[in-house]
Amino acid sequence: MNSASDVLIIGGGAVGLAIAVELRLRGVSVTLLSRDFKQAASHAAAGMLAPYAEHLDGPMLDLCLQSRALYPDWTQKLEDLTGQSTGYWPCGILSLELAIEGSSPRQRAHLPSPHSSPYLDTAAIHLAQPGLGDRVVGGWWYAEDGQVDNRALTLTLRLAAESLGVEMHEGVEVLGLEQRREQVVGVQTSAGLWRSPHYILATGAWSRALLPVPVQPRKGQMFSVTVPSGAMASATAELPLQQVLYAPGAYIVPRRDGRIVVGATSEPVGFMPGNTPAGLNELLAGAIAVYPALQHFPIQETWWGFRPATPDEMPILGPGPCDNLTLAVGHYRNGILLTPMTARLIADWVCHQQADPLLAAFSWQRFQAGAGLLPAPVPQPPSSQASPPPLNSAAMIQTATPADPISAEVPIASTSTPDPKLLIIAGRKFRSRLMTGTGKYANFDLMRRSIAASGSEIVTVAVRRVQTNAPGHEGLGEALDWKTLWMLPNTAGCKTAEEAIRVARLGREMAKLLGQEDNNFVKLEVIPDAKYLLPDPIGTLQAAEQLVKEGFAVLPYINADPLLAKRLEEAGCATVMPLGSPIGSGQGIRNAANIQIIIENASVPVVVDAGIGAPSEAAQAMEMGADALLINTAIAQAQDPVLMGHAMGLATQAGRLAYLSGRIPVKSYASASSPLTGTVTG
Numbered sequence: 001m002n003s004a005s006d007v008l009i010i011g012g013g014a015v016g017l018a019i020a021v022e023l024r025l026r027g028v029s030v031t032l033l034s035r036d037f038k039q040a041a042s043h044a045a046a047g048m049l050a051p052y053a054e055h056l057d058g059p060m061l062d063l064c065l066q067s068r069a070l071y072p073d074w075t076q077k078l079e080d081l082t083g084q085s086t087g088y089w090p091c092g093i094l095s096l097e098l099a100i101e102g103s104s105p106r107q108r109a110h111l112p113s114p115h116s117s118p119y120l121d122t123a124a125i126h127l128a129q130p131g132l133g134d135r136v137v138g139g140w141w142y143a144e145d146g147q148v149d150n151r152a153l154t155l156t157l158r159l160a161a162e163s164l165g166v167e168m169h170e171g172v173e174v175l176g177l178e179q180r181r182e183q184v185v186g187v188q189t190s191a192g193l194w195r196s197p198h199y200i201l202a203t204g205a206w207s208r209a210l211l212p213v214p215v216q217p218r219k220g221q222m223f224s225v226t227v228p229s230g231a232m233a234s235a236t237a238e239l240p241l242q243q244v245l246y247a248p249g250a251y252i253v254p255r256r257d258g259r260i261v262v263g264a265t266s267e268p269v270g271f272m273p274g275n276t277p278a279g280l281n282e283l284l285a286g287a288i289a290v291y292p293a294l295q296h297f298p299i300q301e302t303w304w305g306f307r308p309a310t311p312d313e314m315p316i317l318g319p320g321p322c323d324n325l326t327l328a329v330g331h332y333r334n335g336i337l338l339t340p341m342t343a344r345l346i347a348d349w350v351c352h353q354q355a356d357p358l359l360a361a362f363s364w365q366r367f368q369a370g371a372g373l374l375p376a377p378v379p380q381p382p383s384s385q386a387s388p389p390p391l392n393s394a395a396m397i398q399t400a401t402p403a404d405p406i407s408a409e410v411p412i413a414s415t416s417t418p419d420p421k422l423l424i425i426a427g428r429k430f431r432s433r434l435m436t437g438t439g440k441y442a443n444f445d446l447m448r449r450s451i452a453a454s455g456s457e458i459v460t461v462a463v464r465r466v467q468t469n470a471p472g473h474e475g476l477g478e479a480l481d482w483k484t485l486w487m488l489p490n491t492a493g494c495k496t497a498e499e500a501i502r503v504a505r506l507g508r509e510m511a512k513l514l515g516q517e518d519n520n521f522v523k524l525e526v527i528p529d530a531k532y533l534l535p536d537p538i539g540t541l542q543a544a545e546q547l548v549k550e551g552f553a554v555l556p557y558i559n560a561d562p563l564l565a566k567r568l569e570e571a572g573c574a575t576v577m578p579l580g581s582p583i584g585s586g587q588g589i590r591n592a593a594n595i596q597i598i599i600e601n602a603s604v605p606v607v608v609d610a611g612i613g614a615p616s617e618a619a620q621a622m623e624m625g626a627d628a629l630l631i632n633t634a635i636a637q638a639q640d641p642v643l644m645g646h647a648m649g650l651a652t653q654a655g656r657l658a659y660l661s662g663r664i665p666v667k668s669y670a671s672a673s674s675p676l677t678g679t680v681t682g
């Protein structure tokens with residue numbers, strides 16, 4: 001076992017390194033473990049310091065402005081410590097407005113300036129920056145924004161950390177945090193167990209592997225060119241670009257050493273590595289439109305990186321869910337800019353347990369409760385009308401009252417960490433992870449009470465059957481309270497992509513008519529096969545691509561095919577919904593291995609849909625790491641649907657909590673529960 005210093009930092013990107021330096025300067029001993037410096041977003045970034053050009057607002061703007069203000073002294077201090085340049089350059093940023101192709105540039109209206117920065121019209125902007133393309137019709141001059149050479153900065157931070165005596169271990173991967181009650185008691189790593197009094201998580205886009213924080217990778221591709229000597233302004237041998245050009249299609253960041261860095265795509269493709277022709281094409285076209293001379297500059301390098309994105313695009317900073325765990329993750333697009341302020345705030349917290357008021361807006365707990373939630377997430381004990389069989393109440397997990405729904409996520413007697421993560425689909429937040437159906441119920445009253453008992457917030461409705469008043473569906477649209485439930489129109493009954501697209505559009509209208517104006521969700525089912533009700537993968541992909549283009553949040557029902565799931569995710573689907581076994585079969589999870597692969601690779605929520613027959617199977621899917629479930633037949637056709645709804649709701653929660661807790665490994669042999677040594681003989 002390795003005994004670390006006062007503080008153990010996990011992650012050696014700019015954020016982890018800067019915190020290490022700041023803590024050492026305050027006399028704290030620090031160990032830093034990092035898997036791979038080269039994979040860090042800090043290495044891949046463009047290094048813009050752009051709170052204005054990025055159009056930030058609220059507490060995020062405050063944080064970024066304070067961080068930008070720290071940059072001159074902070075970089076000077078690092079340069080004094082190491083003798084190395086950070087490439088900090090307060091060069092200003094020109095944020096450009098482009099005419100839409102085909103429209104008259106003169107007719108293009110511009111947005112008001114967000115920070116009373118000067119707007120430059122067409123003539124002024126071409127004067128301010130010679131060589132701009134014809135499509136540039138104006139823009140804002142943000143004199144206080146600038147840049148730092150992020151690679152030079154991270155190198156300088158590493159040298160500073162080393163020279164200050166930070167114990168750094170590059171190439172060490174942290175595999176898991178060992179938690180006991182509200183304490184981290186150690187970290188399991190590729191180089192053994194480490195213990196420390198305090199831990200800081202600074203693992204960027206990879207944070208979710210260690211803690212269930214809502215951080216997702218958002219890939220960005222980049223390239224760089226070098227300015228050829230012939231392109232220097234001849235009289236002065238000056239570089240042709242002296243400021244950052246920030247445009248909708250691409251940004252262009254000239255470095256002082258003659259490189260020009262161009263970025264960046266923004267792709268929700270998980271951790272898929274590599275530059276792609278489409279990505280580079282997008283950047284090349286965007287950059288050449290802004291600054292045409294660039295098309296003749298030799299390409300120097302192409303690369304990519306993963307931004308750590310949170311649902312609200314703000315970082316997660318400050319105390320974590322354990323007493324001795326501090327979080328500094330999720331800096332998304334502005335982590336280089338936010339590095340000095342993050343280091344200062346985190347060091348204040350660790351050294352003095354002093355939380356700057358600004359930190360409140362960046363707490364991990366903001367994802368636990370609050371805005372955007374529908375109000376009925378708790379599985380409700382069945383009402384007296386449901387005539388439940390006698391239950392041993394002492395054996396039941398207690399649930400909270402409806403007035404306290406969030407606490408019901410955790411069994412009351414438990415000391416485990418509550419699930420900090422909401423289910424987020426297409427930006428909409430839900431507390432319940434169980435979706436339910438509306439078919440096959442004996443009557444609407446039973447349906448309403450079963451859904452309420454399950455705690456489900458998302459309820460799917462077969463658009464075609466409602467529209468045609470199919471048996472059991474007459475008046476179904478009006479039978480549920482859509483003020484408290486979120487409608488998921490589905491395309492059941494559609495055999496082809498074309499039909500499904502048509503029905504999805506009808507579903508959107510139906511949701512509107514029933515009061516959900518902003519509901520763009522559709523559960524996409526393309527099912528040509530009546531016997532097994534298996535979905536058509538090709539038709540599903542085709543329909544999904546079209547519906548995504550039309551602005552739908554598409555939740556496709558699929559066989560558990562990992563490659564198809566990835567293709568659908570790449571096409572922009574909001575979830576993937578692999579079936580456990582055929583619809584209504586009650587066979588449970590018959591394809592666990594493939595569902596596991598889908599879960600491991602998905603960056604969108606994975607909803608296990610269809611075939612679940614019993615609560616143990618619901619729990620099984622959630623224990624595997626599914627984000628949510630959809631269950632219809634097992635509830636609607638149970639002998640007591642209301643009671644079964646309740647059971648399924650609890651099983652979904654139990655499975656989720658078990659997944660978050662981390663189950664013990666399966667072993668071939670027994671291991672005694674009490675010590676084998678030191679026992680009394682006789």
Ligand SMILES: Cc1cc2nc3c(=O)[nH]c(=O)nc-3n(C[C@H](O)[C@H](O)[C@H](O)COP(=O)(O)OP(=O)(O)OC[C@H]3O[C@@H](n4cnc5c(N)ncnc54)[C@H](O)[C@@H]3O)c2cc1C
Pocket residue numbers: 010011012013014015016033034035036037038039040041042043044045046047048049172173174175202203204205206207209210219220221222263264304305306307308328329330331332333334335336337338
């Ligand atoms: C293409 C691109 C352009 C960008 N441009 C800008 C910009 O212009 N301006 C700006 O301010 N920001 C920009 N960003 C965002 C910025 O780069 C990030 O927000 C910031 O670098 C995050 O820093 P970090 O230290 O938190 O994470 P990272 O730099 O990603 O570092 C995380 C480190 O943790 C390590 N790690 C992860 N898991 C483990 C584990 N289990 N065990 C051990 N080590 C682990 C990783 O190996 C990595 O070294 C850009 C990002 C990208 C990808």
Ligand SMILES: CC(=O)[C@@H](O)[C@H](O)COP(=O)(O)O
Pocket residue numbers: 436437438439460490582583584585586609610611612630631632633634
């Ligand atoms: C209602 C619905 O969408 C079903 O088609 C879904 O697939 C659930 O399947 P089970 O009825 O097997 O739970």
